Amino acid sequence: MNAQPVEPIEPAAHTGFESVADVIDQFTDQGYLADERLATTVFLQAHLDKPVLLEGPAGVGKTQLAKSLAAVTGRKLLRLQCYEGQDETTALYEWDYGRQLLYTQLMREKIGSLVADTPDLASAVDAIAAEESAFFSERFLAPRPLLEAIRSEEPVVLLIDEVDRADEALEAVLLELLAEYQVSVPELGTFTAVHLPYVILTSNNSRDLSAALKRRCLHLFLDYPDAERELEIIRSKKTGLADELARQLVDIVRGLRELDLRKAPSISETVDWARTLAVLGAEELTAETLSATANVVVKYDRDLKRTLEALPRLVDPNADLDQDHEHGHGHGHSHGDHSHENGKQNGHANGQEIGQGEPDGAAVRRSKDLPGRHDEAYYGTGSMGPARKVSADQGARAFASRRRPF
Ligand SMILES: Nc1ncnc2c1ncn2[C@@H]1O[C@H](COP(=O)(O)OP(=O)(O)OP(=O)(O)O)[C@@H](O)[C@H]1O
Ligand SMILES: [Mg+2]
Structure with a gap:
């Protein structure tokens, strides 16, 4: 075996980030609006040479963070897109x-x-x-993203995207890389990073990642942004929608996220909706205009039905009360139609009972800025369903010994 001489790992190079505020500024210049927590994580990553693991629902900017980090630092982006049954030949080398x-x-x-x-x-x-x-x-070595990142002559950003889709066996391969920044090729020896890459892993939480993997990373749960930040993101995308309408739209989308939808609308869908409404020349957001364009943000038939039901209440929180008065039932929230159920759910979820006389929409909006307010359904059953078990067979596939051509 021809052992490759092991190069020493370089000490932490100058990171280019002076402070957390500097991170926020540099990312804003690249069109990515990071909040304090996220910026702190990036700042620490650059100073501690640790990988970052971002978990969270679809469309909250996990992948985009890695792209923006590459843009901000002027580094090349190497991306490993993970999938079920993936083995080392597509991740490391063949x-x-x-x-x-x-x-x-x-x-x-x-x-x-x-x-x-x-x-x-x-x-x-x-x-x-x-x-x-x-x-x-x-x-005759064909390096794949992980080895490419380690061998690169230039510093790079390595994005290991949707790592929860890969089998647990691939995680084991990642451990050596993340802990030591090195990759062993039995025939050649061990390659050690010349420049430490900035590594970003993302996960949609479709299964639990191993404790060993989590331990090696700076872990951050990236949730939907608060209303103000989401509005800023929409502004920054220059959608053409008037500011007041954009603000209203953000509130409505946040209301939709509280529904039990299979796939909750993400930031990019809010942006798409704003663009759609701007193109259609909307001057006010009515339940009709929004219903006619709801397919931009809601991608499942069942979700669409729930959305159409909820929109009148989200556009005008008092609509239900008005309806009650018109109907003359006078029994407030007790008749249990779908929209009322949602109002009640939200109230309970945040430990607030909605009083008989209080318009539930206002309480729902207030409650949206409380942390830890979501149950599992919030993330949509598609991406955040119950943890998937990895069969021994799948593990074996990913661990299958490297085939030698001769
Ligand atoms: N903080 C932000 N600043 C600016 N744009 C953002 C931000 N967060 C999300 N976006 C926008 O949302 C889009 C979707 O983000 P991205 O693809 O990174 O989501 P994701 O979390 O990787 O989703 P998935 O889990 O589906 O892959 C991005 O292209 C970007 O335009
Ligand atoms: Mg992504």
Whole structure:
């Protein structure tokens, strides 16, 4: 085996971030609006040389953070998109079989002369084996994102996206990389990072990640932004929607997120909705205009039904009360239609009972800025469903020993 000399890990280089506020400023310049917690995590990552693990619902800017970090620092972005059944050959490296075969063909005569004088098959195999290292050398190595990040001559940002989709076996491969910033290739030795990459892992929480992986990372749960930040993001995207309407829209989307939807609308969907309404020349947000365009933000039929039901109440929190008065029932929240149920759920979820006379919409809006207010349904069953068990079979697949072409 030709062991590769191990290069020493460079001490933490100058990070380019002077303070948390500086992180916020530099990201804002690149169009990414980071809050204090997120900016602190990035600041610490740069100073402690630790990977960051971002967990959270779809569309809250996890992937975008890595892209923006690359833009801010002027580093190249290397991305490993994870999926079920993925093995090391797409994550770490594989041997370039086509190239090895081509060389073998072209050197047929040379190889023939190597074995010409051998008396039997066993000694012919021995003669070829003695030359094996020529075929398992760096020339025939096809690095994939993880090894590429370690070997890169330039500092890079390494994005390991949606790591929860990969099998647990791949996590084990990541551990060596994240702890030591090194990758072992049995035939060549150990490659150690010349420049420490900024590593960002993202997860949609479709399964629990191992404690060992979490321990190696700065962990941050990225939730939907508060109303003010989401409004700022919409402003920064120059959607063309008047500010007052954008503010109203943000409130309405936040109301939709409180419904039991399979896929709650994300930031990018709020932005799309704002653009749609601007293009249609909306001058006010009525339940009709919003219902006609709700398919921009809601992608499942069942969700659409719930959205259409809820929109009148979200546009005008007093609509239900008015309805009650018109109907003359006078029994407030007790008749249990769908929209009332939601109002009650939200009230209970935040430990607030909604009084008989109080318009529940106002309470719901107030409650949206409380942390830790969501149950599981908040994240949509699609992306945040129950933890998926990884079968032994899947693990074995990802761990399948690297195939050698010869
Ligand atoms: N803080 C932010 N500042 C500016 N834009 C943002 C911010 N957060 C999200 N966005 C916008 O939302 C879009 C969706 O974000 P992104 O693709 O990063 O989400 P995600 O969390 O990776 O979602 P998924 O889990 O579905 O991959 C981005 O393209 C970006 O335009
Ligand atoms: Mg993403």
